[in-house]
Amino acid sequence: MNKRRLMVPYVLLLTMLLASSTALGQGGFGEADADEDGKVSASEMETYVSGKLTDFDKHKELMEALDTDKDGSLSAEEFENRMEAVQGLMGGVAAGDDSGSRRGRRGNRRPEEGALKVGDVAPTFTLKSLDGDSETDLAEFRDQKPVVLIFGSYT
Amino acid sequence: MNSVGTIEQMFQDYKDVAEFRMVYINEAHAADGNWPVEYAREKGINEHTNYGERCTTAQMLLDEKQLTIPCLIDGMDNAVNEAYKAWPDRVFLVRTDGVLAVAAARGPWGFEPGLEAASEWLAHFKETGEEPELPASDKEEGEESDSQDDDQR
Numbered sequence: 650m651n652k653r654r655l656m657v658p659y660v661l662l663l664t665m666l667l668a669s670s671t672a673l674g675q676g677g678f679g680e681a682d683a684d685e686d687g688k689v690s691a692s693e694m695e696t697y698v699s700g701k702l703t704d705f706d707k708h709k710e711l712m713e714a715l716d717t718d719k720d721g722s723l724s725a726e727e728f729e730n731r732m733e734a735v736q737g738l739m740g741g742v743a744a745g746d747d748s749g750s751r752r753g754r755r756g757n758r759r760p761e762e763g764a765l766k767v768g769d770v771a772p773t774f775t776l777k778s779l780d781g782d783s784e785t786d787l788a789e790f791r792d793q794k795p796v797v798l799i800f801g802s803y804t
Numbered sequence: 805m806n807s808v809g810t811i812e813q814m815f816q817d818y819k820d821v822a823e824f825r826m827v828y829i830n831e832a833h834a835a836d837g838n839w840p841v842e843y844a845r846e847k848g849i850n851e852h853t854n855y856g857e858r859c860t861t862a863q864m865l866l867d868e869k870q871l872t873i874p875c876l877i878d879g880m881d882n883a884v885n886e887a888y889k890a891w892p893d894r895v896f897l898v899r900t901d902g903v904l905a906v907a908a909a910r911g912p913w914g915f916e917p918g919l920e921a922a923s924e925w926l927a928h929f930k931e932t933g934e935e936p937e938l939p940a941s942d943k944e945e946g947e948e949s950d951s952q953d954d955d956q957r
């Protein structure tokens with residue numbers, strides 16, 4: 650399957666790019682298999698992932714996604730798919746619909762419609778500043794300065 | 805949010821040549837949301853029910869991480885978040901012609917590559933005064949694999 654052939658360079662590329670941030674690509678099977686029985690159990694996987702992604706708690710879903718032969722543990726081969734599986738779980742929330750609110754549907758893996766990419770025109774908007782003293786209208790920077798937008802939250 | 809030190813540093817380095825705005829949106833890991841984390845429970849951070857709550861939590865972030873980057877608050881309609889498909893966190897760079905030069909992947913996987921891409925763009929811009937050319941291919945800056953979302957089952 651095409652996906653399989655793409656997996657290895659994809660995982661390597663992700664590993665390189667994420668080396669400075671999450672370490673899920675580093676430390677392999679040997680690190681996860683704490684009791685060295687040749688397979689990674691659900692609890693070993695949870696320990697392993699929690700040590701690398703402190704705010705990931707979809708361990709049950711991750712095990713289900715990775716344990717393709719359903720024997721309750723992960724072989725080295727099943728374990729190899731962890732990065733794609735985690736990313737799939739993280740990217741599975743349809744952010745465009747409900748922005749991650751509790752009404753959102755978990756595990757929705759529909760590709761994002763109209764997802765923005767390089768070369769697209771940035772949607773204009775006007776928002777108030779935190780201190781309430783000013784407003785920013787994205788359009789006012791046209792032909793003036795580039796704008797870096799960082800979307801995020803406390804948690 | 806991760807990488808806040810990097811964000812502040814980038815702001816300090818390039819604020820003379822570019823505008824920076826943090827856009828505070830709804831929580832990534834609210835205690836009563838889909839992706840709760842322990843410290844959200846400890847700090848009682850739930851989904852914002854009104855604009856004031858969103859502002860309060862945003863202020864917490866700025867205070868604790870000592871960020872001076874200007875911060876905007878998304879309305880409770882989450883309109884800007886949705887327009888940019890930004891949740892949980894995401895990095896963009898808008899050129900002076902209004903076109904996106906950086907549109908990183910959402911979430912932790914794309915965030916740091918997005919910051920790096922923005923840094924490189926800004927470094928070039930600051931040195932040469934010219935905005936880098938957009939890449940010729942469809943590949944996004946700061947996103948390592950296109951159509952990875954389309955591969956999701």
